[in-house]
Amino acid sequence: MMEIPDKIETVVTIREVISPSTCHAALPNGKIIFGFVSKKAEAFPLREGGRVLTQMDVADFSRGEMLEAL
DSSP: OOOOOSEEEEEEEEEEEEETTEEEEEOTTSOEEEEEOOTTSOOOOOOTTOEEEEEEETTEEEEEEEEEEO
16 A cells, blocks of 8 residues: 655745745745745745745645755
């Protein structure tokens, strides 16, 4: 039996930078989510129009943890 993942990874496009570690970003289908960089992750600059690898919980597609800039 195949295990169902609890997290997925996707690439988002930053639409609006809110703070150095938070932003609004668009999923590939256009849905806007709240993106954040974890305090325990290595910091990277967020910039409008930038593409970022993001991890999301399958139960909550309204926010995602930003893992690395692409």
